[in-house]
Amino acid sequence: MTAAGSLFCVARVDGELVVMDNVCPHRGGPLGQGIVEQGRIVCPWHAWAFDAKTGCASHNPKACVRRYATRIDGDTVMVELE
Numbered sequence: 001m002t003a004a005g006s007l008f009c010v011a012r013v014d015g016e017l018v019v020m021d022n023v024c025p026h027r028g029g030p031l032g033q034g035i036v037e038q039g040r041i042v043c044p045w046h047a048w049a050f051d052a053k054t055g056c057a058s059h060n061p062k063a064c065v066r067r068y069a070t071r072i073d074g075d076t077v078m079v080e081l082e
């Protein structure tokens, strides 16, 4: 998803809509092209896995991607960027 000139990773994880930065902190992989597995979003390049609730990598809690508050308004996903 693109908003405000930036790409975001959008996923449905355990029934919850999750929006986070699309760029993996490892080497810049596209998280939005990864897979969802056991509550985590797995980067397609080297399989770092980010907890959908915290945005932090399973193996390194200091490696995190920013998550954004969201709500659905009809067919539109609203993302709080601030």
Ligand code: FES
Pocket (backbone or CB within 6 Å): 024, 025, 026, 027, 028, 029, 043, 044, 045, 046, 047, 048
């Ligand atoms: S770029 Fe994402 S795991 Fe390496």
